[in-house]
Amino acid sequence: MNSIALKSFVGLRQSTTEPRHFSAQPKPLTLHRKLKVVAGKYSPKVQGRNLRVAIVGGGPAGGAAAETLAKGGVETFIIERKLDNCKPCGGAIPLCMVGEFDLPLDIIDRRVTRMKMISPSNVAVDIGRTLKPHEYIGMVRREVLDNYLRERAKENGANIINGLFLKMDIPKDKDSPYVLHYSGYDGKTGGVGEKRTLEVDVVIGADGANSRVAKAIDAGDYAYAIAFQERIKIPDDKMAYYENLAEMYVGDDVSPDFYGWVFPKCDHVAVGTGTLTHKGDIKKFQLATRKRAEDKILGGKIIRVEAHPIPEHPRPRRVKGRVALVGDAAGYVTKCSGEGIYFAAKSGRMCAEAIVAGSENGKRLVDEGDLRKYLEKWDKTYWPTYKVLDILQKVFYRSNPAREAFVELCGDEYVQKMTFDSYLYKTVVPGSPLEDLKLAINTIGSLVRANALKGEMNKLNVSQ
Numbered sequence: 001m002n003s004i005a006l007k008s009f010v011g012l013r014q015s016t017t018e019p020r021h022f023s024a025q026p027k028p029l030t031l032h033r034k035l036k037v038v039a040g041k042y043s044p045k046v047q048g049r050n051l052r053v054a055i056v057g058g059g060p061a062g063g064a065a066a067e068t069l070a071k072g073g074v075e076t077f078i079i080e081r082k083l084d085n086c087k088p089c090g091g092a093i094p095l096c097m098v099g100e101f102d103l104p105l106d107i108i109d110r111r112v113t114r115m116k117m118i119s120p121s122n123v124a125v126d127i128g129r130t131l132k133p134h135e136y137i138g139m140v141r142r143e144v145l146d147n148y149l150r151e152r153a154k155e156n157g158a159n160i161i162n163g164l165f166l167k168m169d170i171p172k173d174k175d176s177p178y179v180l181h182y183s184g185y186d187g188k189t190g191g192v193g194e195k196r197t198l199e200v201d202v203v204i205g206a207d208g209a210n211s212r213v214a215k216a217i218d219a220g221d222y223a224y225a226i227a228f229q230e231r232i233k234i235p236d237d238k239m240a241y242y243e244n245l246a247e248m249y250v251g252d253d254v255s256p257d258f259y260g261w262v263f264p265k266c267d268h269v270a271v272g273t274g275t276l277t278h279k280g281d282i283k284k285f286q287l288a289t290r291k292r293a294e295d296k297i298l299g300g301k302i303i304r305v306e307a308h309p310i311p312e313h314p315r316p317r318r319v320k321g322r323v324a325l326v327g328d329a330a331g332y333v334t335k336c337s338g339e340g341i342y343f344a345a346k347s348g349r350m351c352a353e354a355i356v357a358g359s360e361n362g363k364r365l366v367d368e369g370d371l372r373k374y375l376e377k378w379d380k381t382y383w384p385t386y387k388v389l390d391i392l393q394k395v396f397y398r399s400n401p402a403r404e405a406f407v408e409l410c411g412d413e414y415v416q417k418m419t420f421d422s423y424l425y426k427t428v429v430p431g432s433p434l435e436d437l438k439l440a441i442n443t444i445g446s447l448v449r450a451n452a453l454k455g456e457m458n459k460l461n462v463s464q
Helices: 060-071 095-100 142-155 212-216 236-241 279-292 341-358 368-396 400-410 413-425 433-463
Strands: 052-056 075-080 110-112 114-118 124-127 137-139 159-169 178-184 194-200 202-205 224-233 245-251 255-264 269-275 301-311 323-325
Touching: 052 060, 052 178, 052 194, 060 075, 060 142, 060 341, 075 142, 075 194, 095 137, 095 341, 095 413, 110 255, 114 400, 124 400, 124 413, 142 159, 142 341, 159 194, 159 212, 178 202, 202 212, 202 341, 212 323, 224 279, 245 279, 245 400, 255 279, 269 279, 323 368, 341 368, 368 400, 400 413
Parallel strands: 052 075, 052 202, 075 159, 114 245, 202 323
Antiparallel strands: 110 137, 114 124, 159 178, 178 194, 224 269, 224 301, 245 255, 255 269
């Protein structure tokens, strides 16, 4: 799978071969090495201060970017309106994120080691048999994770501004600052806020699917799904059932193009669903998800209702001038699974690393070329993952028979191992050629059986 040549995202410039350096004086024949060109080296030095970067949005992408920038000698500002934001989100994070971002275990509500994938006909398949003793999927609440990442960035020198970003003035030359306009909320100005401005050298848009930063640079639109979630407090005996278990429901009743979920949190469960194609029916799909899980959440009380757009593909433009998009603002949510937390934090960190390197730790201005290094690294690392999951969604989420086949395949240990290894460590795992052949045969068999079942059901409906 890794050997497949994949195209880069729309809107990216193709990378060019690095130039060779040749001496002007005649010398004995020698081999010349390629020079490593650092764009920031030839950009002007920042006078009397360090490079200034504003991050609009304080979620995982913004928090991760801010910490990296602050540690790297960059004067850093986060503008976030809702510092107690509870974004509607399943809250699943892969094991690799815990280590990569040095997350303390006390912010992880649950360590999921078992999952049930439940088909349209309510056939349940247990997933997780291939996990090693130390492996798990972390379940977090966004308000807890986001706050932790912001506070850690603050401890490293980032400035947290409680404010609502309104617009920004684009500079007319390559060295002038961007001027950000926002409403500041500091407890003294009341509920309306106070109009303020901030001048910076670089802007990172980490402000989600409805990104105002993206609009300011004409980044283009993308298709988006709607996620709807209810947090439900259930009795202790039922909560014990979900101690280390998550459930995923598939079927036209819960979503025509996504899935429904029950994910455990600290003292409640998150029950939700999503859809791209039938947004107006989202509450109907949510009701069906609750109905499918009814016996396990009976007696529960809804304590919070949440809804939010989820991007379905990257934006056509993710960098322009000295502005870059990360996380949901850039469109980094995977098809099939709808995962976005890890990719948000990772993109924020990658973007920040490119700025720190290009600016020589905040001493020089950066340009679009520096920011595009982040895009090149991102696409090379994660584009295969996005492409594979896009294909899986198109094959297995298109009809109930296909979903039945998908659930059947999930019972295969080889499928589970490949899936969990790819998810937990964020790589497209190469498989065994023999096992891959068996999997292809099993996939075809599952689809054939599912479609045969559909044919028989149609006959029954006609006869009635």
